[in-house]
Amino acid sequence: MSYLTLSLTLIFVLIPLLLSRTLKLGLEKDTLIATVRSIIQLLVVGYVLQYVFQADSFIFILLMILLMIGAATQNARKKGASIQGITWKLFITFVFIEILTQSILLGLNIVPATPQYIIPISGMVIGNSMVLGILFLNRFTAEVENQKEETELILSLGGTPKQAIHTQLITSIKASTIPTIESQKTIGLVQLPGMMSGQIIAGADPVQAVQFQLLILFLLLTTAVVTSIMLGFLSYPALFNKRMQFLKLKS
């Protein structure tokens, strides 16, 4: 695509702008900000990727991945701000997921060990892990708050912290992973997954695109379940002290 044709796509920005103006929706400012940000961010990413791909150096790949993990941590930590030490707990969860998935993919030669594969796949894995982390923390902090009497009851009867928080933990792990599992049941029926569409547009063989999409789907299944479980088991001990007393969530 040339820059000329790309600029023509700005028509798709003008339509909402004009509509917003005439109907006084007040969306102009946000639309403009969104447009400008997406142009800048994606161009930067494009050039950075180009550079990294050409350099084909392990250090650059590592830096990119660390950058993604850092951004994901920064994004998700707000949702778990009431849990002590959530930042590093998220960080090691993302690092673990990344290492787990890449070592299977590269170790078994499922994908070639080139930046063209490693970086986009890492992006999808870490991005999904972040969303799962946010879903989990949202639900878990709500469950902990709503069920604090049950938690205290179990402790009072001589239950361990793990027993006292077990129901809330399992409920939250389930609730946060269900959307991933459910969406995979209907995938392809309504909407073609973005990556697969992109590949097909770029001229790839649809069947090959499907194979690759399946790989990603299965990868995201692992990502979802492992993220929630790991985050859950890292988070809950922060709710109790050494004397097995239930602490209030930080406000």
Next chain:
Amino acid sequence: MNQAAIILQNVHYSADGIHILKNITGSFPEGKITTLVGPSGAGKSTLFKLCNGLRSPDSGEILIKGKSIYEYDPLDLRRKVGIALQSATMIKGSVLDNLQLPLTLQGQKIEREYAEELLHDVGLGEEFIERNAKDLSGGQRQKLSIARTLVNKPKVLLLDEITSSLDRVSQHDIEELIEKINRKYGTTIIWITHNLDQALRIGHYTWVMMNGELIESGESSLLQNPQDKRVQEFVKGELE
């Protein structure tokens, strides 16, 4: 007074910057029934949570059977010093699930006969056993909560307003049950109640708390003839 089951020495406790318990010093005699009375917000329930290890004092000492509370394994302490919480909270599940919860937590199950006996003791028929615990009435939940606390066979029993939602007949039945447990097993009972008649009826001893302080303690008859002005007013208001 004979030996003390629980001794508190200069106990202070605060939460969220509120000084809830202020310099509590006193004891609960072994094998006796002591009632704990005082206006709402006096810190009675909080004191219970300290004795059962759900909270720790900011300063001061709590001795259970002569041993510092910190020397106990928390889980062991909570089984020895059983508490029936004011909220009579139920977990999701049936009456049976709730009744056997203390055993489930130790990987055991309750014997059906024992379950029925306990339910019968607190005035719940065996037809309740499969019911959903969350559907029970307030009074029924209190009864189940008492039975559940008894499953651990605690040496000290902390009862937090366990009859506040009960009709008079059930109230008397529970009083009889607790007195029986006290006589039969020598269990030390500490009972928070807003009902001063009840305190006079069942308590050998009593503590009067106000505003986070222990104002008066001694034999229950002190409620009929309190020394402290504030206690006199409180008692007058309650017995009216």
